[in-house]
Amino acid sequence: MTTTVVAGNPKPGSRTLDAANRLAESLTGSAPDHIVDVIELGPGLLGWGDAKVKAAVETVASSDLVVFASPTFKATYTGVLKLFLDQFATGDGLRDVTAVPLMLGAGPAHAMAPDLLLKPVLVELGAVCPLPGLYLIDSTYTEDTRISDYTERWRSALPVKGSGS
Amino acid sequence: MTTTVVAGNPKPGSRTLDAANRLAESLTGSAPDHIVDVIELGPGLLGWGDAKVKAAVETVASSDLVVFASPTFKATYTGVLKLFLDQFATGDGLRDVTAVPLMLGAGPAHAMAPDLLLKPVLVELGAVCPLPGLYLIDSTYTEDTRISDYTERWRSALPVKGSGS
Amino acid sequence: MTTTVVAGNPKPGSRTLDAANRLAESLTGSAPDHIVDVIELGPGLLGWGDAKVKAAVETVASSDLVVFASPTFKATYTGVLKLFLDQFATGDGLRDVTAVPLMLGAGPAHAMAPDLLLKPVLVELGAVCPLPGLYLIDSTYTEDTRISDYTERWRSALPVKGSGS
Amino acid sequence: MTTTVVAGNPKPGSRTLDAANRLAESLTGSAPDHIVDVIELGPGLLGWGDAKVKAAVETVASSDLVVFASPTFKATYTGVLKLFLDQFATGDGLRDVTAVPLMLGAGPAHAMAPDLLLKPVLVELGAVCPLPGLYLIDSTYTEDTRISDYTERWRSALPVKGSGS
Numbered sequence: 324m325t326t327t328v329v330a331g332n333p334k335p336g337s338r339t340l341d342a343a344n345r346l347a348e349s350l351t352g353s354a355p356d357h358i359v360d361v362i363e364l365g366p367g368l369l370g371w372g373d374a375k376v377k378a379a380v381e382t383v384a385s386s387d388l389v390v391f392a393s394p395t396f397k398a399t400y401t402g403v404l405k406l407f408l409d410q411f412a413t414g415d416g417l418r419d420v421t422a423v424p425l426m427l428g429a430g431p432a433h434a435m436a437p438d439l440l441l442k443p444v445l446v447e448l449g450a451v452c453p454l455p456g457l458y459l460i461d462s463t464y465t466e467d468t469r470i471s472d473y474t475e476r477w478r479s480a481l482p483v484k485g486s487g488s
Numbered sequence: 489m490t491t492t493v494v495a496g497n498p499k500p501g502s503r504t505l506d507a508a509n510r511l512a513e514s515l516t517g518s519a520p521d522h523i524v525d526v527i528e529l530g531p532g533l534l535g536w537g538d539a540k541v542k543a544a545v546e547t548v549a550s551s552d553l554v555v556f557a558s559p560t561f562k563a564t565y566t567g568v569l570k571l572f573l574d575q576f577a578t579g580d581g582l583r584d585v586t587a588v589p590l591m592l593g594a595g596p597a598h599a600m601a602p603d604l605l606l607k608p609v610l611v612e613l614g615a616v617c618p619l620p621g622l623y624l625i626d627s628t629y630t631e632d633t634r635i636s637d638y639t640e641r642w643r644s645a646l647p648v649k650g651s652g653s
Numbered sequence: 654m655t656t657t658v659v660a661g662n663p664k665p666g667s668r669t670l671d672a673a674n675r676l677a678e679s680l681t682g683s684a685p686d687h688i689v690d691v692i693e694l695g696p697g698l699l700g701w702g703d704a705k706v707k708a709a710v711e712t713v714a715s716s717d718l719v720v721f722a723s724p725t726f727k728a729t730y731t732g733v734l735k736l737f738l739d740q741f742a743t744g745d746g747l748r749d750v751t752a753v754p755l756m757l758g759a760g761p762a763h764a765m766a767p768d769l770l771l772k773p774v775l776v777e778l779g780a781v782c783p784l785p786g787l788y789l790i791d792s793t794y795t796e797d798t799r800i801s802d803y804t805e806r807w808r809s810a811l812p813v814k815g816s817g818s
Numbered sequence: 819m820t821t822t823v824v825a826g827n828p829k830p831g832s833r834t835l836d837a838a839n840r841l842a843e844s845l846t847g848s849a850p851d852h853i854v855d856v857i858e859l860g861p862g863l864l865g866w867g868d869a870k871v872k873a874a875v876e877t878v879a880s881s882d883l884v885v886f887a888s889p890t891f892k893a894t895y896t897g898v899l900k901l902f903l904d905q906f907a908t909g910d911g912l913r914d915v916t917a918v919p920l921m922l923g924a925g926p927a928h929a930m931a932p933d934l935l936l937k938p939v940l941v942e943l944g945a946v947c948p949l950p951g952l953y954l955i956d957s958t959y960t961e962d963t964r965i966s967d968y969t970e971r972w973r974s975a976l977p978v979k980g981s982g983s
Contacts, residue, residue: 366864369857397900399938434761453618531695562743564773566735612728773934783975
């Protein structure tokens with residue numbers, strides 16, 4: 324199984340990326356195979372056909388499990404993450420990918436954003452999203468038990484490798 | 489595997505119910521085991537503890553696969569369906585249930601409602617929702633191929649019986 | 654100016670209704686002219702054409718300002734409130750009505766529900782919704798300053814009587 | 819009254835921008851005072867503090883009426899538009915601005931996106947959004963009467979200059 328983490332924070336090497344890595348490792352038992360720190364793809368994100376961007380899209384599209392992570396900006400995911408998602412084909416860009424929406428915020432008020440706002444974009448790209456979105460508080464996620472609680476509650480809803488699609 | 493259909497149309501025996509039956513049969517290969525035509529539960533829906541309502545909740549909660557179907561009223565699911573969903577426990581009421589959101593409308597303008605509005609309620613009740621919501625046109629669903637196309641595209645994303653949860 | 658409060662709590666005389674009254678009074682300087690405690694309309698809500706329900710719909714439709722209030726059930730408004738909203742005509746049922754969405758919850762996690770979920774239903778009915786949705790914590794709204802802060806910030810966005818529609 | 823149009827299409831000089839200009843002119847009776855074709859702001863959008871981006875933010879924030887326009891990408895607004903919106907201050911970035919959400923799509927399926935997805939971002943920035951979102955079909959908006967119908971139905975809900983905030 325190939326696992327990839329996508330983090331859409333305008334700051335490279337962010338807590339968003341760290342939290343996504345932790346979630347991927349918690350769900351699968353090992354570190355992700357690939358990491359896409361979207362902002363490092365640079366200005367090619369603003370157009371179409373950039374080689375680095377295309378390679379990142381292909382890495383994601385050929386993964387089995389992808390954690391899509393964003394900080395909460397203006398009560399939803401970032402423009403940086405959406406720029407990257409805009410590069411995928413509608414309906415098929417994430418075909419056969421199991422996608423997990425993850426968002427981090429400073430407080431609890433935006434806890435509905437992963438399921439109401441981020442997940443529908445992943446569904447539109449053809450991903451399978453069997454798990455609820457996860458929302459973490461950015462100042463406490465390294466100490467609280469939200470990630471392990473989520474894994475315990477939801478891991479069984481991930482497709483069993485070799486049995487499904 | 490136990491399959492149940494829930495239809496939240498104020499009119500009993502509606503096209504909503506018919507479409508839900510067709511979808512359940514298309515996804516599983518056989519007619520649903522149980523049917524909950526919500527409006528037939530009557531005024532007990534307006535309070536708590538009604539015996540018929542409780543029995544219907546238990547039927548749904550102990551199913552493996554449930555199609556939740558609604559016509560589109562005011563650009564979202566009906567009050568009748570929501571009354572019934574309000575009877576389930578938050579977080580656990582649909583634990584271990586795979587839920588499929590289905591909505592019917594007179595035209596295409598409300599096609600986003602199943603994923604943006606109905607699915608999040610099912611997720612809040614603890615259901616696993618691996619498939620995208622399905623939106624059907626109420627005047628053509630018996631003749632078009634939307635249900636069979638959906639089944640072909642998405643059936644593999646349903647949990648494999650005996651392997652998952 | 655005619656002001657009405659609509660509360661969609663399955664329990665009559667709820668805190669939802671109390672909070673809506675307080676908000677209406679804060680926004681206008683006087684108690685609401687009419688109160689619709691939806692659950693008191695009874696089983697007529699489950700069908701069409703009930704005289705009490707129709708009278709309540711007409712009261713609301715002929716108001717200038719209406720606070721629509723709901724507790725948070727399953728991360729959104731109640732089935733009881735939606736049953737009542739389903740009685741209005743799509744597109745025109747709230748024409749020339751300024752509507753304010755209000756929701757109460759036990760904690761902060763569902764703060765996005767008024768704007769993402771309740772307001773769009775009011776918009777679909779043709780209401781003017783110039784103010785953001787308000788979300789209150791049901792255990793503290795009588796003591797905190799959320800209602801007065803909201804009024805101070807947003808009152809100027811209400812239509813000026815006699816100048817607009 | 820100062821009117822500004824913001825278009826978030828990755829292609830400069832797009833139909834999105836044209837439609838936004840037409841809507842602004844229809845609502846106000848004259849061409850917009852300012853146009854922000856977001857993509858022309860370039861790579862400065864990917865960070866913070868770029869002078870051109872800051873100037874565009876100030877132009878928008880000091881306008882009375884702003885049409886925010888986007889094509890529909892992946893069933894919602896573009897990453898390009900969201901990049902620009904991420905540059906505004908939460909809660910106050912659009913204070914005293916009346917904002918109108920406009921989206922264009924190839925077909926009718928995404929008609930709910932302006933009210934469910936774009937408007938909440940504008941509300942989070944503190945804008946007043948009294949009008950429903952408008953969704954146009956990109957191949958017919960120059961010939962159909964959607965813009966003029968919308969203006970006729972909703973113009974009276976715009977704040978009357980000098981009377982409100």
